[in-house]
Amino acid sequence: MREKILYGLGALAAVLLTHNIWKMLTGLPDEAFQGAIFRIIFFHVPAAFTCFACYFTSLVASILYLKSKQLKYDSLSVSTIEVGLAFGAANLISGMIWARIIWGIWWTWDWRLTSSLICWLLYAGYLVLRRAVEEPTERARLSAVMSILSFSVVPFVFFSIKWFRTQHPQPVLYGEGKMDSAYRSMLYFNWLPLLMVAVMLVAVRMMQERRQREIDALRRTVHAF
Amino acid sequence: MLFLRQVATVAAKDLRSELRTKEALNASLSFALVILLLFSFAFDPTSEMTREISGGLLWLVFAFAGALILNRSFARELENDCLDALIASPVPAPALFLGKVAANYLLLLGIEIVCLPVFGVFYNVRWAQQPLWLLLVLVLASWGIAVVGTVFSALTVNLRLRELMLPMLVYPMLIPCLMAAMQLTTPLLAGQPVEGDLLAWLRMLVGFDIIFTALAVMLIDTVLIG
Amino acid sequence: MLFLRQVATVAAKDLRSELRTKEALNASLSFALVILLLFSFAFDPTSEMTREISGGLLWLVFAFAGALILNRSFARELENDCLDALIASPVPAPALFLGKVAANYLLLLGIEIVCLPVFGVFYNVRWAQQPLWLLLVLVLASWGIAVVGTVFSALTVNLRLRELMLPMLVYPMLIPCLMAAMQLTTPLLAGQPVEGDLLAWLRMLVGFDIIFTALAVMLIDTVLIG
Amino acid sequence: MRALAVEGVWKFYGDYPALRDIRFDVEPGECVALLGRNGAGKTTLLRILAGLSRASKGQVKVFEKDTLDRAARGAMGMIGHGIGIYDELSALENLRLFAGLYGLEHADRAAMEWLERTGLDRVKDGLVREFSRGMRQRLAVARAFLHRPKLMLLDEPFTALDDRAITLLQGLLKESLSEGSTVVMSTHQLREALELATNVVLINRGKLAHTGERTQEMLNDPTYLYRTYGES
Amino acid sequence: MRALAVEGVWKFYGDYPALRDIRFDVEPGECVALLGRNGAGKTTLLRILAGLSRASKGQVKVFEKDTLDRAARGAMGMIGHGIGIYDELSALENLRLFAGLYGLEHADRAAMEWLERTGLDRVKDGLVREFSRGMRQRLAVARAFLHRPKLMLLDEPFTALDDRAITLLQGLLKESLSEGSTVVMSTHQLREALELATNVVLINRGKLAHTGERTQEMLNDPTYLYRTYGES
Ligand code: HEM
Ligand SMILES: Nc1ncnc2c1ncn2[C@@H]1O[C@H](COP(=O)(O)OP(=O)(O)OP(=O)(O)O)[C@@H](O)[C@H]1O
Numbered sequence A: 001m002r003e004k005i006l007y008g009l010g011a012l013a014a015v016l017l018t019h020n021i022w023k024m025l026t027g028l029p030d031e032a033f034q035g036a037i038f039r040i041i042f043f044h045v046p047a048a049f050t051c052f053a054c055y056f057t058s059l060v061a062s063i064l065y066l067k068s069k070q071l072k073y074d075s076l077s078v079s080t081i082e083v084g085l086a087f088g089a090a091n092l093i094s095g096m097i098w099a100r101i102i103w104g105i106w107w108t109w110d111w112r113l114t115s116s117l118i119c120w121l122l123y124a125g126y127l128v129l130r131r132a133v134e135e136p137t138e139r140a141r142l143s144a145v146m147s148i149l150s151f152s153v154v155p156f157v158f159f160s161i162k163w164f165r166t167q168h169p170q171p172v173l174y175g176e177g178k179m180d181s182a183y184r185s186m187l188y189f190n191w192l193p194l195l196m197v198a199v200m201l202v203a204v205r206m207m208q209e210r211r212q213r214e215i216d217a218l219r220r221t222v223h224a225f
Numbered sequence B, C: 001m002l003f004l005r006q007v008a009t010v011a012a013k014d015l016r017s018e019l020r021t022k023e024a025l026n027a028s029l030s031f032a033l034v035i036l037l038l039f040s041f042a043f044d045p046t047s048e049m050t051r052e053i054s055g056g057l058l059w060l061v062f063a064f065a066g067a068l069i070l071n072r073s074f075a076r077e078l079e080n081d082c083l084d085a086l087i088a089s090p091v092p093a094p095a096l097f098l099g100k101v102a103a104n105y106l107l108l109l110g111i112e113i114v115c116l117p118v119f120g121v122f123y124n125v126r127w128a129q130q131p132l133w134l135l136l137v138l139v140l141a142s143w144g145i146a147v148v149g150t151v152f153s154a155l156t157v158n159l160r161l162r163e164l165m166l167p168m169l170v171y172p173m174l175i176p177c178l179m180a181a182m183q184l185t186t187p188l189l190a191g192q193p194v195e196g197d198l199l200a201w202l203r204m205l206v207g208f209d210i211i212f213t214a215l216a217v218m219l220i221d222t223v224l225i226g
Numbered sequence D, E: 001m002r003a004l005a006v007e008g009v010w011k012f013y014g015d016y017p018a019l020r021d022i023r024f025d026v027e028p029g030e031c032v033a034l035l036g037r038n039g040a041g042k043t044t045l046l047r048i049l050a051g052l053s054r055a056s057k058g059q060v061k062v063f064e065k066d067t068l069d070r071a072a073r074g075a076m077g078m079i080g081h082g083i084g085i086y087d088e089l090s091a092l093e094n095l096r097l098f099a100g101l102y103g104l105e106h107a108d109r110a111a112m113e114w115l116e117r118t119g120l121d122r123v124k125d126g127l128v129r130e131f132s133r134g135m136r137q138r139l140a141v142a143r144a145f146l147h148r149p150k151l152m153l154l155d156e157p158f159t160a161l162d163d164r165a166i167t168l169l170q171g172l173l174k175e176s177l178s179e180g181s182t183v184v185m186s187t188h189q190l191r192e193a194l195e196l197a198t199n200v201v202l203i204n205r206g207k208l209a210h211t212g213e214r215t216q217e218m219l220n221d222p223t224y225l226y227r228t229y230g231e232s
């Protein structure tokens, strides 16, 4: 049953995405300065938002784990971080493609770009840390701490364009940013399917984690003789 | 009061056993020298550009050499299961932690103060033109390094790959702190005072120290008692 | 023949247990990335000078990340006193040593080959202009790092201060090798072939490899059996 | 007032229960031998009692206080696998350090007293690094007894000790028992343990298999216990 | 041909002589209990016998060959404090590795045989990391016996083992003794050791204090040895 809902969600997301891409390509005019490539923003920005949402969920899950010691929160935390890393990578890569076309280089050591990368590396470090701890309860405890500490970088990524002078564009969605309403609504509307994909992936990963735990426990009981 | 005394007891113990053997201190100092040397090979330091990158260089050296001290901090407790003996005592975990941070902090500052003149000689930099500001930056940034490093030292102490995990996790976390220190140090070494934009970096250092000290003290119980 | 089979057995064991967990590999890779990041802050790499120091930067990253792999090499044997079990077996110490060198060498090369494109992207360098020469330099210099690092890993494995001693001893010893690699890599990354003066550096690399391999194989018995 | 109350303690490693609903009480002055096969969960339980690890479910009360409580910690002493002594400090410095951490009033006097009692006063300024194994073991004992714990937790204390060291430790334990202290020790050396014990707690794969007084039967044939209450 | 000949072995740590002119012979088929108080030098001696450490003076011959010799090493097996097993490899991979290192002809068959004999064949593909302590211990035993050593060296093999594990190990040792192998083991658990031993070597602070056959007297009262030959 649960799986059916998940597949349904995935299918819906796919439909929405195709619809959006269709509209992007046919319905929206090219942006005045950047031309066709500007459309990448519809993936670049929602990917970043989804990624932040995942990290935030992981923060909450980690705190809950430390409070309740229930391993399901640990599963949630690791699942969201893995998915968050995937969306973070999507954001980075789409940004790099964009940069290649607009700025002519793949990468520049600008604060937004760099802090995104730091953030990505920190959460990748979270996964490396997890692999280094055998025992599930201890792993959950240590990685919860790591997740909480790591989150301190996220606001930094978010506000870096405000705090520093960056080559990366200034905010257009919030603050005094301006954006054409057609673009804006498209952006939000494209965020929806991405978020749905994220939710689906997290749910699948959580199921895997639970089964993995069951298998591990069974194997431990077998190996305990 | 009792809390402070406990912090001091733990710090004194760490300092005493470190100063008795000077193992981590020597290793870290000579590592710092080796890195300075390696860098000077990698980037021909006679050129003008040394001046531009001096702050960055210096803090890289401090960060790398400091990691050795930090790594040793909790590793020292593993040898005879001393960590268990400490945790089982009535000293609260935050006191334990702050004691260790304090010891590491002093050791770090010591190393930095020894390295500065050496750096000045190697790279032909007159580093003492703004001594007070420089000291302030050292004091603030080293506290950040000590706090974050000690938390991670505690976090990774029981891992098989301790030596590996610590630098891998600590450096990204420290980047804001190191960055600010680098940005402040370069002009200070060139003799310019801290003003204008630079004050923002100083604020960032202070913020970093406060946030991470608070987080660390809150989380240390969880880290130490499984 | 038997000797080679023993070398292969030991190398295969190391590679297998490393690839099963990928711990050192992952950690060392992400450490490499972190160092690239740190360097980019320290030495504002947008400027023209990146090109001048790219070789130096690259080999510093390899040296730091490699040290982690090397550190792990004999440390891995400590966990359950496996080193004793290995030494007590009829495998001669040189076979043991070369097996471990081979495993480390492959891991190092793997890391380097992953890091190169990343480096190219981040520092905006077109690194693949002289692929064969570059490969030659990588192959030669990594062997040097692997041999020297593994000897010291064996030497320090039983010291309490393993994490401290290894980098402290290895880097100074590696300076000739790293130096040559840096001098060769910078022009190669800029697209110039190896000729003239550069050939001398290449000879130096080869000499370094031969001398240290010979020395290591001769001394390893003494190092391992106390 | 019970010296120790273990109230339905569970410990999970992941989903694997290493301890399952352990519950027993220890009255002051008792000496409990904590027995069980390899992997039964003795170390896990002792670490929870000492406050080095938290139970997943259930509670442990030491003199009716939580194990994380300051007073409870001050009343406990532990000898685990490691000696818990710093190699870079001298014997006296080590004891003084722990006297300080436990907030003893006459730290120096207590330290000197225990150095004397363990026969280490001659070498009190020697670095522990230079001590032989036997001397280190004595110092570990001195450290554990320094603050006169009312509840002593011992994890395989006789392992790898020679007859003389065992005699020293048994003597000290007997003495502190006679002064009303409580002792809980895990061990595989049934004979040594049962001689001292007044009560027995047997754990079998994480479950409490038997608790009760030590009987003469057990003394005569230590494996009796496993045969009667353990799995084959 | 003597199985083991220790000819005037000294070992210095710095200036401190941990072993002083140790000399004794072991004939094939004997089982020697190496006894001594903490710090007597048992581990030091066993490591020299196993070729893990070199004597400062004197010689050790294993089947009349030097300990560093290939054939001598192939004829020895050792169980030390650690289990000497890789956590990241499976049980089978571990045994296959050591079969390879010892150059056994039918590596796979030998590995499987010992997995069966130690009751580990069901979990042969499980990573050692996930094994319980008892299983790890069994695997360590399997590794040590894998190449059917003619001379087995054991350093405190019974320490921290439960009754069942001790029985397994004693059984295997007895079997290999009956097949003509030789055993040298150090231990503080006199009772278990003396039951098995045919000969006794007692070291006292690095000096040989007594060598000879095990007598009924020793069995009846294990501390007899220390009282008679040791310092008080
Ligand atoms: C690898 C390179 C890049 C990374 C890591 C990156 C990262 C991010 C992140 C994390 C956000 C969302 C956070 C926020 O809403 O403030 C964002 C938003 C945005 N990015 Fe990028 N970016 C990159 C390259 C680019 C490039 C090359 C451009 C265009 C020239 C660009 C244009 C934008 C725009 C317009 C936004 C929306 C800003 C807003 O309103 O918040 N990005 N980027
Ligand atoms: N850190 C850990 N991670 C996972 N499992 C563990 C851990 N520590 C102990 N266990 C498991 O918990 C169980 C109990 O272990 P414990 O060490 O408490 O046993 P014990 O009774 O002390 O055994 P021994 O007599 O061998 O010392 C074992 O099955 C063990 O595998």
Ligand SMILES: Nc1ncnc2c1ncn2[C@@H]1O[C@H](COP(=O)(O)OP(=O)(O)OP(=O)(O)O)[C@@H](O)[C@H]1O
Pocket: D131, D132, D133, D160, E013, E018, E036, E037, E038, E039, E040, E041, E042, E043, E044, E045
């Ligand atoms: N690596 C070392 N460095 C210096 N001294 C050592 C070293 N190893 C052992 N010793 C010393 O050598 C002597 C013999 O030690 P050894 O470990 O062989 O004793 P043992 O008989 O095995 O004792 P135990 O019964 O406690 O295991 C001791 O005095 C010890 O302090």
Ligand SMILES: [Mg+2]
Pocket: D042, D043, D044, D155
């Ligand atoms: Mg135990």
Ligand SMILES: [Mg+2]
Pocket: E042, E043, E044
């Ligand atoms: Mg010994």
